[in-house]
Amino acid sequence: MELEFLGTGAGQPSKQRNVTSIALRLLDERNEVWLFDVGEATQHQLLKSNTRSRKVTKIFITHMHGDHIFGLPGFLTSRNFQGSEIIDGGRPTDLTIYGPAALQQFVFSVLRAAQVRLQYRVNFVQVHTGVIFNDKQFSVSAFAMNHGIEDYAYRVVEKDTVGELEVQKLLDLGLQSGPVFGKIKAGQTIKLSDGRVINGQEFVGSDRPGRIVAIVLDTKETPAIIDAAKNADVLVHEATYDGDNSVMAKKHGHSTSVQAAEHAKKAGAKGLILTHISARYLGHMADQLVKQAKSVFPNTEIAHDLEVFDIPAKKSERKDQVNAG
Structure with missing residues (x-):
């Protein structure tokens, strides 16, 4: 399991950071990639990475602001041609998109206006608070955030792997x-x-406990953040502003790097990755965001475009140990 940050900027692209998109690479687990938000030019970022569009089976959209969705029509269109896996007589694999109610209308309106006809089926799932996906390997839950627009954080939980029969x-x-x-x-x-x-x-x-990844983007402080991030192995959290700009962050429905660290600490997360960085924080100024966060939550890193973070499997634990904990 790996996280690749295809875009780490906030609001608009800059020379250093493209707008938001995150790939959760589950290649060893199920030979799939899940995208979280698809900002403008995400398809270009994919061409620079080792993540392939043909592996993307699910897309989770947090909210309808442009820097999180404007890359979606282009990605869907390019997926027709960029080496998609071919099944059923030449049709690319189907895709499921999870997001707010307005998302389906947005996507189909753009594709219809551009006279694009996809060669594969796109299934839309309207997101609500609670579990939105569940199978034998993973579950995904959505948590309502506070951004002035319908907005969700996502919590991905890997199921425990049962020990092998001896x-x-x-x-x-x-x-x-x-x-x-x-x-x-x-x-x-x-x-x-x-x-x-x-x-x-x-x-x-021995059983092997599953991993937990929480992705919290574009929100000011709300108790649901702690619920989404509880005991997460990795919390990915927006840090649009530094700790000295909490008033500005609240005004625009965002978080500071210090608030992200406080949320990670309260939730009992093991690691924190900062993303969605304002273009005002260039070079060493971005380092200041990390420094402030580490003063609260030491195991903090800041993501850069195309950076990959490994989420290693946990060590096995016997059932009696798990139950005792």
């Missing part, structure tokens, strides 16, 4: 592979024909 131990006890192995794998207690009792939990390896 087959050799069972074979050493004289058991033969069959339906009984499935019961043991499920942690059941089995009584054998010879009277022996097998506790399934003693023959299943």
Whole structure:
């Protein structure tokens, strides 16, 4: 699992930072990439990176401001041609887009006006507070933010990986592979024909806890931020302003780097990555944002365009350890 920042600027592109787009690369986990916001020229940023548009299966839009959505029509159109995986007789893979109610109308209006006909299906899911996606591997929840417009933070939770059945131990006890192995794998207690009792939990390896990524963009302070970021392995948080401009941040519905750090600390996050940086903070001035944040939350970094952050798998833990915690 990796985070690649395709754009890290706020409001408008600059020479140093494109506008917002973040790729969550789940290549090892499910051979997919999920995008969070698609600012202007995101497709150009993808051409400079190792992330391929054909791998993008889901897009999560936080809100309808232009620096977060103006790159979406171009990305969807280019995806027709840029080496998309071909299935079903030559059609690129389908795509699901999650976002506010107005998003579908915006996308289809632009494509219709430009007379673009996509070769693949785009499925829209209107976002609401709560769980918006859930399968055996991951869940994604949305949290309403405070930005003066319908706006959401996203919390991605990887499901715990169940430990492997320790087959050799069972074979050493004289058991033969069959339906009984499935019961043991499920942690059941089995009584054998010879009277022996097998506790399934003693023959299943350690569980590996899933990772949590929270993405909080374009919002002033609101309690829902802490809920979205609770115990996150990585909190990606906007830091449009430095800590000395909290009044300006509140006026425009944004956060400071210090507020981002305070949120990470309150939420019990393990790491913080600052993004959505105003163009006023050039060079060493951006370093000041990190310095201020680190005074509150030491494990803070600032993202730059095309920078990749690895989110390593957690160490395995036995079920009794997890339950005790």
